[in-house]
Amino acid sequence: xxxxxxxxxxxxxxxxxxxxxxxxxxxxxxxxxxxxxxxxxxxxxxxxxxxxxxxxxxxxxxxxxxxxxxxxxxxxxxxxxxxxxxxxxxxxxxxxxxxxxxxxxxxxxxxxxxxxxxxxxxxxxxxxxxxxxxxxxxxxxxxxxxxxxxxxxxxxxxxxxxxxxxxxxxxxxxxxxxxxxxxxxxxxxxxxxxxxxxxxxxxxxxxxxxxxxxxxxxxxxxxxxxxxxxxxxxxxxxxxxxxxxxxxxxxxxxxxxxxxxxxxxxxxxxxxxxxxxxxxxxxxxxxxxxxxxxx
Numbered sequence: 001x002x003x004x005x006x007x008x009x010x011x012x013x014x015x016x017x018x019x020x021x022x023x024x025x026x027x028x029x030x031x032x033x034x035x036x037x038x039x040x041x042x043x044x045x046x047x048x049x050x051x052x053x054x055x056x057x058x059x060x061x062x063x064x065x066x067x068x069x070x071x072x073x074x075x076x077x078x079x080x081x082x083x084x085x086x087x088x089x090x091x092x093x094x095x096x097x098x099x100x101x102x103x104x105x106x107x108x109x110x111x112x113x114x115x116x117x118x119x120x121x122x123x124x125x126x127x128x129x130x131x132x133x134x135x136x137x138x139x140x141x142x143x144x145x146x147x148x149x150x151x152x153x154x155x156x157x158x159x160x161x162x163x164x165x166x167x168x169x170x171x172x173x174x175x176x177x178x179x180x181x182x183x184x185x186x187x188x189x190x191x192x193x194x195x196x197x198x199x200x201x202x203x204x205x206x207x208x209x210x211x212x213x214x215x216x217x218x219x220x221x222x223x224x225x226x227x228x229x230x231x232x233x234x235x236x237x238x239x240x241x242x243x244x245x246x247x248x249x250x251x252x253x254x255x256x257x258x259x260x261x262x263x264x265x266x267x268x269x270x271x272x273x274x275x276x277x278x279x280x281x282x283x284x285x286x287x288x289x290x291x292x293x294x295x
Contacts, residue, residue: 004033005117005246008109008143010067010102011238012041012124012163014050014081017220020213021290022123022149022238023051027058027209028293031246034060035118036109038067038102040128041166043078045096050216052095053087057209063109067102067128071167082223086215103128107136110143119245122148122174123238125163130170133177145180149241151258151266152186153277160264161186168264175260181275183258184244185266188251188281189237196233198287202294210294239290244278247289252280 009026013019026034037055039047044066051064070076084092099105106128110118120143122129129148133140150171152161164171175181199217202210221231243250255273258266 003116004031005119006033006035006113007119007121007245008035008106009037010040010106010120010122010124010128011037011051012047013039014047014083016237017083017217017234018236018238019123020050020054020083020216021234021236022242023054024209024213024294025239025242025290026121027055027060027062029242029246034062035113036105037062037064038106038128039064040067040102041071041125042069042076043080044069044102045100046081046084048098049087049092049095050081050083052098053091054209054212056095057212063099063105065099065102065105067105068131071125071127072130072169083216083219085222086219103131103135106132107139110136111139113142117144118142119144120146121242121245122146122150123163123241125166126150126170126174127167130167130173133173133179143179145182146174147182147184147241147245148174149184149189149238150174151183153266153268154187157186161266164260164266165264168260168262171264172260175258175266175274182244182253182278183266183275184241184251184278186237188278189240190235191281191283192236192240192286193283194234194236194287198291199233202291205295207294213294236286236290240281240286243286243289250282250286250289251278253277254279
């Protein structure tokens with residue numbers, strides 16, 4: 001892959017910390033040209049603030065638009081993402097202003113795209129992606145493939161994966177879209193994790209982006225502090241999906257037919273493959289690659 005791959009990122013950044021690290025991959029990887037970011041699910045305006053705060057740290061000009069807050073056919077109660085605690089009030093006021101029509105924003109970016117490869121990378125619930133595919137078919141034709149952190153085929157994981165479960169209708173639309181689709185699910189992402197030593201190493205970075213990532217990580221850890229005082233460490237679900245866009249050799253990709261049930265469970269079925277499923281991964285290579293981009 002000598003040419004840079006153009007990427008549109010759709011994210012629910014602000015709850016779990018892995019979205020922030022995935023956005024950082026898109027901002028720093030030499031083979032990724034990030035064209036735009038849309039946010040999805042819940043308080044998407046607050047999520048857009050977090051995305052802009054990280055983008056600002058790189059000095060790059062990447063547009064961000066808040067997208068759909070509610071799953072298709074449902075209404076949820078909005079909640080403030082835990083990582084907003086890391087952002088100074090004056091930064092929030094400054095970065096809050098922006099577009100709130102995320103699906104139309106994605107369509108505009110796609111429709112204006114001319115030549116090369118355009119990837120839609122989804123690392124959150126799939127509401128924006130599904131509406132883009134169904135409401136803007138002309139723009140969607142410009143998207144050459146979709147890479148999604150979604151789903152699981154793990155036999156000991158009977159419940160649907162989170163992104164798939166939040167909006168099962170949208171998940172089904174994605175898998176039935178006919179678009180070239182890569183599913184990066186829990187089968188591989190759960191094996192890719194930062195250790196405390198990894199975070200300490202990253203803490204020595206002088207990059208503003210990395211410092212802001214670690215501030216968001218601390219806010220996330222504080223929000224999930226356990227009764228014994230310990231805190232969780234990041235699982236690299238979304239950064240792995242971002243890396244797979246341009247470094248597919250980090251995983252083993254297996255053609256499969258995947259169907260989605262009413263709860264959002266992703267199930268292997270007989271018949272012609274409709275996606276590539278990541279079935280194996282090199283965890284140490286993933287961690288090393290991520291640290292290499294951010295040190």
